[in-house]
Amino acid sequence: MTIVVNDPQAAEFGRAVSQFAQDIHITDQPVDRQAWKRAGALGLTGLEIPAAFGGSTGATYAWNAAAVDALATISHGLSSTFTISFDIATPYLVALGTPEVHQRWLPPLALGEVIAALALTEPGAGSDLAALTTRAEPNGDHYSITGSKTFITNGSIADVIVVAARTSPQAGARGISLFAVDANAAGLTRRRISTIGQSDCDTAELFFDQVEVPLSHLLGTLDEGFLHLMERLPQERITSSIANLAQADVAMNLTLAQVRERQAFGRPLGSLQHNAFRIAELDAQRSAVRAHVDACIERLMNKTMSTADGARAKLLSARLENDILDLGMQLHGGSSFLEGTEINQRWIDGRITRIWAGADEIMLHLIAKDLGL
Numbered sequence: 430m431t432i433v434v435n436d437p438q439a440a441e442f443g444r445a446v447s448q449f450a451q452d453i454h455i456t457d458q459p460v461d462r463q464a465w466k467r468a469g470a471l472g473l474t475g476l477e478i479p480a481a482f483g484g485s486t487g488a489t490y491a492w493n494a495a496a497v498d499a500l501a502t503i504s505h506g507l508s509s510t511f512t513i514s515f516d517i518a519t520p521y522l523v524a525l526g527t528p529e530v531h532q533r534w535l536p537p538l539a540l541g542e543v544i545a546a547l548a549l550t551e552p553g554a555g556s557d558l559a560a561l562t563t564r565a566e567p568n569g570d571h572y573s574i575t576g577s578k579t580f581i582t583n584g585s586i587a588d589v590i591v592v593a594a595r596t597s598p599q600a601g602a603r604g605i606s607l608f609a610v611d612a613n614a615a616g617l618t619r620r621r622i623s624t625i626g627q628s629d630c631d632t633a634e635l636f637f638d639q640v641e642v643p644l645s646h647l648l649g650t651l652d653e654g655f656l657h658l659m660e661r662l663p664q665e666r667i668t669s670s671i672a673n674l675a676q677a678d679v680a681m682n683l684t685l686a687q688v689r690e691r692q693a694f695g696r697p698l699g700s701l702q703h704n705a706f707r708i709a710e711l712d713a714q715r716s717a718v719r720a721h722v723d724a725c726i727e728r729l730m731n732k733t734m735s736t737a738d739g740a741r742a743k744l745l746s747a748r749l750e751n752d753i754l755d756l757g758m759q760l761h762g763g764s765s766f767l768e769g770t771e772i773n774q775r776w777i778d779g780r781i782t783r784i785w786a787g788a789d790e791i792m793l794h795l796i797a798k799d800l801g802l
């Protein structure tokens with residue numbers, strides 16, 4: 430990434446995160462609390478937190494980019510678990526939280542003692558987020574939250590959860606608010622979901638039964654949660670794009686190694702023109718997508734990135750990653766189908782990138798809207 434190459438401190442940080450990721454990664458389960466504390470000591474979990482609350486001084490989004498690239502190179506699941514907490518959920522607490530929310534959660538988040546999650550999706554509302562039905566009703570000195578969430582990254586291990594809930598029943602997207610919820614509050618139960626990939630990342634369902642949340646834990650403005658989400662989802666899309674490109678790079682390297690090594694018809698698979706051209710085409714696409722993501726990172730940092738810019742980055746990077754992984758599977762032949770090979774593990778882990786954080790179709794919708802269609 431240009432931004433990291435041009436920022437020696439961010440590049441140095443990326444190398445430290447890369448070493449950390451190699452040290453702590455476990456393939457089939459989420460990292461333990463000790464690893465989170467090491468992430469805190471490294472400055473990873475404090476990247477979005479102001480120095481006054483123990484966050485990393487002087488870090489820009491280039492540091493996030495370097496860290497996400499390093500984590501995702503090891504695995505999507507490892508990247509997801511950390512980025513949902515430090516890069517995606519924490520900024521809501523920082524930008525929209527009251528002084529009480531700041532005091533309670535930012536210092537331990539920076540130290541890696543507390544893990545955060547973002548709970549938007551419900552069994553009946555994923556792409557159509559405005560249809561969510563989990564409700565938060567004022568009751569004296571607190572809100573009472575009832576409903577359920579699903580597919581929540583870090584859902585069963587988080588200590589604080591940013592929850593989107595309906596506060597005005599008839600108001601559609603305008604009637605949603607965000608709350609900082611103590612994950613151990615009475616009435617909140619959590620259940621880990623079994624997934625086909627990313628077993629190194631926790632994914633869970635959450636059930637809220639009259640969970641009491643202090644009035645001071647409302648994030649931002651009442652009924653304007655949807656707007657708050659729209660303001661912050663672009664960063665999530667760029668972070669996703671960086672992870673997708675990191676995976677695309679690994680997939681390309683695995684594929685190149687295979688076609689250089691594997692012989693068929695008396696020559697390496699990669700010297701057969703059909704294969705060479707397909708790889709070359711994807712390599713060219715990778716350069717173009719990387720250039721767009723690099724431009725988006727710059728725009729994100731100087732606050733000029735549009736929603737459509739982010740949607741293009743997320744759409745193209747997820748498709749590219751999956752296209753390279755799929756070609757990699759094809760060119761690994763029958764061995765690609767053996768249990769536990771690196772190419773098929775990454776192929777399975779990568780498939781969700783075209784669905785989560787806004788499915789391809791939602792990205793296309795945002796781009797079409799930008800074109801006035």
Ligand SMILES: Cc1cc2nc3c(=O)[nH]c(=O)nc-3n(C[C@H](O)[C@H](O)[C@H](O)COP(=O)(O)OP(=O)(O)OC[C@H]3O[C@@H](n4cnc5c(N)ncnc54)[C@H](O)[C@@H]3O)c2cc1C
Nearest residue numbers: 547548549550555556557580581582784785786787788790
């Ligand atoms: C491993 C994992 C981790 C996740 N982490 C989180 C998290 O931390 N927090 C969170 O809130 N959510 C999370 N999600 C949820 C994820 O964001 C949703 O799955 C996603 O937004 C899609 O919603 P859905 O599953 O309800 O699919 P649906 O909304 O039912 O859509 C199903 C499919 O329909 C198609 N579709 C949707 N809309 C349109 C349209 N307008 N036009 C044409 N076709 C369309 C798409 O192909 C889509 O994949 C996670 C999901 C997974 C699997």
